[in-house]
Amino acid sequence: MNRIKSVNLVFLITVLLSIVGSVINTWIFRLTGNYFLVLLMSQIILVIPSMIYLIIQRVNVAQAIRFKRLRLSNIILIIILAYLITPLMNLINAISMLYVQNDTTDIMNNIVENNGFFLSLIMVALVPCILEESVYRGIFYNEYSKVNVLKGMILSGFLFGIIHGNLNQFSYAFAMGIVFALLIEATDSILATMIVHFFINGTSVVVMAVYPKLFQFLETVYGSDKFNAEELIKSMNSGILDDMTLGYVIQSYGITALIASVLAFIVFKTIAKNSGRWEHVKNIFKRENKGITGYSPKEKDVNYTVEGDISLQDSYYEVPDIKSKLITVSLVAGILICVVLMISKELFTVQVPEQSTENFYTMIRLFIFNK
Template identity: 25%
Template sequence: MENKSVFQANLFAFILLLLYAIAPMALIPIFRRMNISSELYIVLPQILLLLIPTIIYFIITKKPIKDTLKLKKIGIKSIGIIIAVGIFAQPIAMFLSFITQFVFPNRISQVVSSLDDIPLIVRLCIIALIPAICEEITMRGVVLAGYENINIRKAALMTGTFFGILHLDGNQLLYAFVLGIIFAYLVRITGSIYSSMICHFTINGTQVLLSELATKMMRLGGESVELAQNTGISSMSKAQLINTFFSMLILGIICLGIIIILIGKLTKIYGKDGLEERETSVKVMNWPVYGALIVYAVVILVELVGT
């Protein structure tokens, strides 16, 4: 059985992915001619390729913005729990990023580090605040709303998949997928998109702050920041790789357990309405999903061939 809302959500996600795959070919030359700053280079694509399509989506579908995006206030206690979820999600994301670095370079850390000369508050806006707003409005707003009548496990897996492939980066796939699942649970439990926005901001913001701290420590120690950014795991010995793998794995498992406990606390505050069993027979795999997976596979293959 096919569901119209699910199809619309999948189609919307597919269009976003297609835009992210194709639009840079037109936007990059324009940005270069305009000689725009590195800050705008990062911000403009999110506005043009995420926010504008979302506005068009609401104009076409005429769906209620407040209900679709779940613009609902959350309490201070909930905010504290959500921030804690974001903090404990870091080791899990770092472990998954570490695994994928054996195949794909960690470009996001290089991007964050390349903005070191920009004031910290501006970097937090570029890397943490704007993505937390733009990406959540599309993924946990529009797309997750399409899965409103689908059980949470299936909805979280699908939105997590779209979130992972939307980044069009092999290194970010696994951890973005897992974080997307966590974000979906937060929104379903709290009934508010602000929960995933806060968690998203916490994760990205922490990375910016850690990068700032690491850069200052390396400079104080007289180490080359540029060299550290570009070597990654290639500079580690086999023994170091094995030790790092198991250390990060154990830490990741512990943090996952803590996150489950924290989500349980949120469930006690808001009840289990968001986790109740819903429609399970609805078909969620349709041509927009397959199309999105094909587009992602092509982009990644081109990336691998080019390296």
């Protein structure tokens, strides 16, 4: 079995294991009542198939997922990039909320309220940025890119989106997955996407922790007749923008998203140039380079010493596996299962009261989609 078939089988097993694991997580939650253990266990179980894959393939994990050090200046630029791509993701999120429910805010609010800021930061930002990136960019994308980088970006982004299990999160997670794959090619390091992932998720935790207290403080200062904290928090947690139009959403979010995206491209280009990989990134989009991988025989790997000095080393060339096909039976089966779960959620999910969060379906959602 070639690696593409193996990786696609890993995806199918991950989906199936997630469903089975939801039952285990329900038991854990009822026994402990601890969301931290529930989400931590879900992340661990989800990464098991990929870890088994790496063991069977007998590869160096750091090399397989392209874990390499980054220069300090690039780390700073990557953090800036995380916030510059956020307005675009907010636009996509807002458009999707015109048509489908978004209950992520309610769930995150519940997590922050019941576990505190630091545990929430670990649950929502730190653990996912390491494990999810290792699986979806480190394993799936890196293997797909050996066949075709562009198709690998799209497919790995699609899988990253669809595993979230709802149309709302699928929309922006799909786009985010493609951006993350581009960032890996720009830096040749998965550490870059881990940083972006952490700051995007971490900022959401900060917002959920700070805003209610800020609103309550402003209500105390200005009075509830002028500043109603409860109403503002309720509107912030609203799961659907049913009173807005597409034109209004684009008008509200579009200009900011456009300006931020232009700045994001400039920062991205600077990161790629600092890494000595801008030419490589441009070559990805040339027709004659259909099978180009993340490693180029014409370039040097850029490594950085502790002092920040650049050390150039010959990069190794991996022959593109252009004969392999990305789509296999196991991949289609895994996608179909996710689609069925996604459609069923959109059709049959009802708003669950906060006091009923141990509901079986809610636990399935929390386990499978980690949100």
